[in-house]
Structure formats: structure tokens, C-alpha cells
Amino acid sequence: MAWKNISGYLEKFFTITPPGKFYQNEAVKALNEILNINLSENDIEYRFGVIYIKNNPAISGMLKNEIFLNKDKIIQLLSQKIKKSGVKDIRF
Secondary structure (H helix, E strand, C coil), X not given: CXXXXXXXXXXXXXXXXXXXXXXXXXXXXXXXXXXXXXXXXXXEEEECCEEEXXXXXXXXXXHHHHHHHCHHHHHHHHHHHCCCCCCCEEEC
């Protein structure tokens, strides 16, 4: 009887997404919300507290400048959405 309760409890841990993917999703949402930029998860990487935006033909120099100018706003929005935000910087 106790095993049924434990197995039901443990089932929810099988669908947990890796932390990097979670930060990628939230970064995509934040960029879309602030700058109306539609990027995919594949265009963004999260490593050791830094969000890396990969070089992509869709990302022009002007768009990079907009991201750089609004970097503090993006990091602040991520900190509000994620209580323990590990995002310290955004790089290309």
C-alpha cells in the first residue's frame, strides 16, 4: 500500500526539465516581452549563470545592440520571474 503512494509521488519527478532548458525558455519569453524578438530555445544557451545568444543570421547587429542596451531590464525581469535567478549576464 505504501509503495503505491510513493510511486505516485515519484512520477512527477520524471517530467522535470533540466535547469538550463528552464532558463532558456524564460529568456526567450523575456526577450519576446521586452523587445518583441522571437527566438527559439536553440538560439539561446544557459551556462554557469550566463545566457549566451548564439550567432544567427536572424540576429542582426542592430538587434544585438537593442539586447545590450536592455540587458539590465531583461535580467531584472528574469529575476522577478525566477525567485532564485542565477542569471548574471547576457553575452553573444
